[in-house]
Amino acid sequence: MHVRVFTLRFDPVTERFDDSAVVGFLADKEVLAIRDHFFVRDGVPYLTLVARYRTGVAPAPAAGRPAANRDDSWRELLTDADWPLFDTLRAWRGERAKQEGVPPYVICNNRQLAEIVKARPLTLAALGRIEGFGEAKLKKYGPDLLALVTGATPPHPAPQPEPGHAER
Numbered sequence: 001m002h003v004r005v006f007t008l009r010f011d012p013v014t015e016r017f018d019d020s021a022v023v024g025f026l027a028d029k030e031v032l033a034i035r036d037h038f039f040v041r042d043g044v045p046y047l048t049l050v051a052r053y054r055t056g057v058a059p060a061p062a063a064g065r066p067a068a069n070r071d072d073s074w075r076e077l078l079t080d081a082d083w084p085l086f087d088t089l090r091a092w093r094g095e096r097a098k099q100e101g102v103p104p105y106v107i108c109n110n111r112q113l114a115e116i117v118k119a120r121p122l123t124l125a126a127l128g129r130i131e132g133f134g135e136a137k138l139k140k141y142g143p144d145l146l147a148l149v150t151g152a153t154p155p156h157p158a159p160q161p162e163p164g165h166a167e168r
Contacts, residue, residue, distance in 0.1 A: 001032065003052050010045035016101035017047045029053040036106045047102060074111035082117045088148055089113045096141070107141060108132065120149050 004025065008017040032052040039046050078086055090113060097104040108116075112132050121127040124142045128134075133142075 001052055001054060002029075003050060006049045006051065008047045008049070010047070010101055014101075016098075019049075019103055022049055022051070026051060026053060029055055034105065036102070045101075047106070049106070074114040077111075077114040077118050082114075085120075085149070086113055086117045089116060089145070092144065092148055096144070108137070116145060116149065121146065122150060 006019075006022045006025075008019060008022070010017055030053060032054060034052075035050045037048040037050070039048070090110075093104050093107050093113065097107055100107075109132070112130055115130045116127070119126065119130060121130070124138050124146070127142050127145060128138050
C-alpha cells in the first residue's frame with residue numbers, strides 16, 4: 001500500500017479545486033481510500049486529499065467504456081423502492097460538490113449513499129455508524145442528509161383528498 005498527499009488550491013475563476021493532477025496520478029492505480037481535509041490559509045481555501053492506493057493494477061479503460069473492475073457492488077444493497085431516495089441523495093451530493101468546488105466522492109461515495117438509503121438514519125449518531133462518516137462529515141453534511149432521508153420517508157403520509165373533492 002502507498003500513500004500520496006495532494007494539496008489543491010481553490011481557483012476563484014473556475015470556482016472549484018482543480019483535481020486533474022489527482023485524477024491523472026490515480027488513473028492506473030487501485031484506490032483504497034481517499035481522506036479529505038479542508039483548510040483556509042491567508043484567506044485562500046485549500047483541499048488536501050490523502051490517497052491510499054496500490055500499484056500494479058491494469059490501467060483504466062478508454063473514456064466512454066465502463067471500467068471492468070469498477071466496484072458497483074453497492075447497487076446490490078438497493079431495491080427498486082430504494083432508488084428514488086438514492087437518486088435524491090446523489091443529486092444533493094452533486095449540487096453540494098459544485099458549491100464546494102470538490103469532486104462528489106469527497107462528500108461521500110455511492111456505497112455510503114446506498115448504506116444511508118438502507119439504514120434510513122434519523123439521528124446523527126445513527127448516521128455516524130456508516131463507515132466514512134466521522135465527526136467532521138457529520139457536522140458538515142449530517143443535517144442535510146437527515147432532512148433528505150426523513151423528507152423522503154415520512155412516518156405517516158397525510159391522506160390525500162380525492163380528485164374533484166374539496167376539503168372542508
